[in-house]
Amino acid sequence: MNEFVETILALQWHPPKPSYDVVIIGAGGHGLATAYYLATRHGITNVAVLEASYIGSGNSGRNTTIIRANYGIPESIRFYQHSLELYRSLEDETGCWIMHSTKGLLWLAHTESAMRAERARCLLNVACGAETVMVTPEEARTICPQLDLSGGGRYPVLGASYHVGAATARHDRVVWAYAQGAMRKGVDVLQHTPVTGLLRDGERVTGVQTANGPISAGLVLSAVGGNVSTIAAMADVRLPIRTHPLQAFVTNAYAQGFGPIISDTELFCYVSQTARGQMLMGAEFDPQPSYSLGSSFNFLQSCSAKVTHLLPFLRDLRILRQWTGICDISTDFSPIMGETGVPGFLVTTGWGTWGFKAIPAGGEQMAELIATGRTPVLLEPFQLDRFARDLPMADQGSTGTR
Numbered sequence: 001m002n003e004f005v006e007t008i009l010a011l012q013w014h015p016p017k018p019s020y021d022v023v024i025i026g027a028g029g030h031g032l033a034t035a036y037y038l039a040t041r042h043g044i045t046n047v048a049v050l051e052a053s054y055i056g057s058g059n060s061g062r063n064t065t066i067i068r069a070n071y072g073i074p075e076s077i078r079f080y081q082h083s084l085e086l087y088r089s090l091e092d093e094t095g096c097w098i099m100h101s102t103k104g105l106l107w108l109a110h111t112e113s114a115m116r117a118e119r120a121r122c123l124l125n126v127a128c129g130a131e132t133v134m135v136t137p138e139e140a141r142t143i144c145p146q147l148d149l150s151g152g153g154r155y156p157v158l159g160a161s162y163h164v165g166a167a168t169a170r171h172d173r174v175v176w177a178y179a180q181g182a183m184r185k186g187v188d189v190l191q192h193t194p195v196t197g198l199l200r201d202g203e204r205v206t207g208v209q210t211a212n213g214p215i216s217a218g219l220v221l222s223a224v225g226g227n228v229s230t231i232a233a234m235a236d237v238r239l240p241i242r243t244h245p246l247q248a249f250v251t252n253a254y255a256q257g258f259g260p261i262i263s264d265t266e267l268f269c270y271v272s273q274t275a276r277g278q279m280l281m282g283a284e285f286d287p288q289p290s291y292s293l294g295s296s297f298n299f300l301q302s303c304s305a306k307v308t309h310l311l312p313f314l315r316d317l318r319i320l321r322q323w324t325g326i327c328d329i330s331t332d333f334s335p336i337m338g339e340t341g342v343p344g345f346l347v348t349t350g351w352g353t354w355g356f357k358a359i360p361a362g363g364e365q366m367a368e369l370i371a372t373g374r375t376p377v378l379l380e381p382f383q384l385d386r387f388a389r390d391l392p393m394a395d396q397g398s399t400g401t402r
């Protein structure tokens, strides 16, 4: 994908300059979106995005592409709803086809306590601007005719919340839309340029050390996905982050077509269909913290057992591929964005199993903070100092979290 894109896009690839106003570490969705909005919204183009490998080689090119805003606390719902809306207009804004498709998401409930949680979710979502309604089992089957309402006789569906605006978009197209948009404005994206250290002048971070030499910077932003603890340690910043693998897999194509996204927080699994017709599935993150990209048979076995109770047609499909990403998971399951207490060093991290949907809003909010020096209102609750102030944003509104 990467080489293909590089050859068809007429982009200018420059050698690094000795100095930039802003250096962003990591060319995943968050780093590139921040660069894009710095250039397009604020006219700041003396920016470099440094990538250890190739564009989108981290989680932004490995995720299951679900975009939704049906979270569990007002701060998250408003943030992700804004992101969902930015996604809707991203093709028009960038001129790139990101294969955005609004599908709706059914969040199934099998117990009375889950029904209460889903009813509360609906009320809070609507109050905060996200369209989520309760549906009966029969309505759920109208939306998804393949659903076995008895859950294979073990997990009967008592009802579901239905998040109308949930969508998917092709992940590497999103990443490349931002890369292309930023580069066309003059941002340098430097692939195969790992950052190996930070330059310091006393307390202040003044640049980065790369495999190809030092680069000085007015400001350094870490957007390194699952590697933030390593980069933050270089600035003597300790973050409330643990890194866990998260796995996913696809089957061969299911010709009949499958409309919505199905999610289940009691069984910890979710299912959707890709544009190629493959069935795409995921579950909770691996419990053991690790930087391993290894995939496991255990995951395939447990996820398959759960999803086939809900969608029996999946038993007739074959598993084609499985893969893993490493997720930086914060202790309150919410992102950490902004200042770190070390002058010149910012982070956008803690995107865990849920950060693909957040790429537009995360990039936009970080760009505004960097450009204006003022903390934007949607970002404000997600600053690092919330932990010191005992104001965690606890929200296990992501399917992959327990």
Ligand SMILES: Cc1cc2nc3c(=O)[nH]c(=O)nc-3n(C[C@H](O)[C@H](O)[C@H](O)COP(=O)(O)OP(=O)(O)OC[C@H]3O[C@@H](n4cnc5c(N)ncnc54)[C@H](O)[C@@H]3O)c2cc1C
Pocket: 025, 026, 027, 028, 029, 030, 031, 050, 051, 052, 053, 054, 055, 056, 057, 058, 059, 060, 061, 062, 063, 064, 065, 066, 067, 193, 194, 195, 196, 223, 224, 225, 226, 227, 231, 246, 247, 248, 282, 323, 324, 325, 326, 327, 348, 349, 351, 352, 353, 354, 355, 356, 357, 358
């Ligand atoms: C299997 C799976 C399924 C998921 N499904 C969903 C989903 O359905 N919906 C959702 O919203 N989210 C999902 N996520 C989460 C989402 O993918 C991530 O939260 C998001 O992509 C994080 O983006 P990022 O830009 O912060 O990091 P990344 O995309 O990981 O980018 C970080 C980049 O930094 C680079 N880097 C690291 N260290 C250095 C260094 N020292 N120097 C230079 N570069 C460096 C890496 O090579 C990488 O390219 C999923 C994740 C996985 C793994």
